Amino acid sequence: MARAPGPSVRLRLTLSYAGFLMVAGALLLATVWVFLLRYVPDRALLVPSGTHLNGGVFPVRSALLRVFAPRAAAALGFLLVFGLVGGWVLAGRMLAPLTRITHATRTAASGSLSHRIRLPGREDEFRELADAFDTMLARLEAHVAEQRRFAADASHELRTPLAISKALLDVAHADPGHDSEALVDRLRAVNTRAIDLTEALLVLSRADRRSFAREPVDLSLLAEEAAETLVPLAERHGVTLDTAGEVAPASGSPALLLQLTTNLVHNAIVHNLPAGGGVWVRTGVRPAGAVLTVENSGEPLSPLLVSTLTLPFRRGSERVRTDHAGVGLGLAIVKTITDAHGGTLTLTPRRAGGMRVTVELPQPGPRAGG
16 A cells, blocks of 8 residues: 655654653753752852852842753753664664564565564564464465465366366377267266366365355254265165264354265265275264264275375375275365364274264354344
8 A cells, every 4th residue: 555655663763752851851950940949048049150240249040040041951952862862772672673574574475485583582562473473474384385285286187187088089080980979978977077176176165265154054964965865876886874863953054064964975985895885974962062973984094094185186095996086175175164164073094994084063153133
């Protein structure tokens, strides 16, 4: 924002210090003058020798004023110079931390987020501000790095179906006798995957912005709806789907929470045993809020692998099925939706194989206007 130039803070502080010192000095001298006039007897006020006018002696008080005034003016002049010089030095020392903070701010504004103030010294207002600014820079740097990594991964994932489509079309163009029906089927599959990825990115972006209205939601109903929708998929994979639990009231976006539940059940089905697997969906209430738990059977998973599964486009090689690799955003969307609702997401490998995913959402607060 454009601003008109004005005096610096250091100059204003200097003038303030000097002005205060001048006022204090003037008050002190006025006090001394009043004290001399009111409480010192006239005979005690000696007239300096040589102060004669027309052969007579100045009146006592007039002579005192002639002696006192120039010395008072000299004292005030000294206080003015001392106040300006001392105030300028003191203001510079006091504002030195602010100069470092300003430099760090300009460095960050230029695009360098790795710079830190690291202001030394004991705790005070400036150091509290500097520490808060360093914390903000660290979080911002991590967020920007995450966004860049996500953009690079998303670009790679979106480029893959386009490259496959181009390759298929090039082959068909080079070989006019190529089976067009098979080409159409493959192009349809590639296009479907690109659409799924795009929709997943849109859901992820919407949840990350937290641009949704909160409504009362029952996680048990969402679990039943997701399970009913995915029963055909479970049957194709030979997976038994079991849903049970009690009413689990929460507050949030019904569409996003349904997406969360569907993603969890979908992942539990497709990342399972080749045959005879199971998925167990449970809902309940804890003191902290509503809980949704999705467990599945499968191959044993390491805690290190499980800890990375919520990262975008991270597909654990031990979990990927050749018939449904997905787009790599299922659990990333779950984590983003959970965070947007102020909840917690916990992934735990099961001893018997597979994984347990627990989503805990806070209890719904009072509705606005209620």
